[in-house]
Amino acid sequence: MTKLAQWLWGLALLGSTWAALTMGPTLGLELPLTCREVLWPLPAYLLVTVGCFALGTVGYRVATFHDCEDAALELQTQIQEARADLARKGLRF
């Protein structure tokens, strides 16, 4: 199962639970008024929470952005190796 399918399944599960609970009163399920008041904006709440998490992640990564010096060094050496290898095989730059 791909990651996308996993997420879609999770969302479908949550959504159907929410729909069942929201439609509950018509099916004979009795919930206190307060619970129902909390219940019906929950999808919007999920959306806002995910949005806040995304914004916070972007902010955190912006604040702690750093150079990857080791990776840069590794890449440079790999470029040198490739150049040497290609030159040995007769490629002129």
Added chain:
Amino acid sequence: QATGTDQVVGLVLVAVSLIIFTYYTVWVIILPFIDSQHVIHKYFLPRAYAVAIPLAVGLLLLLFVGVFITFVMVKNKKVAKKAQ
């Protein structure tokens, strides 16, 4: 490396997201459990807006992204034509 401005901007983003999350949680999750005569209800809009505002903001965002993509694509087409 993150400069001072980067750090300030990033921390402001984190702070804004935390503030929005806290306010929205109090509004949606906690407020129904508080007595409707309590003073705290003065600081929150009616409950219908708790869904209407995120929806409106989301739609605006989608619209903005769409307009932006269209704009960029049209511009690219013009550049490609000039190059030919």
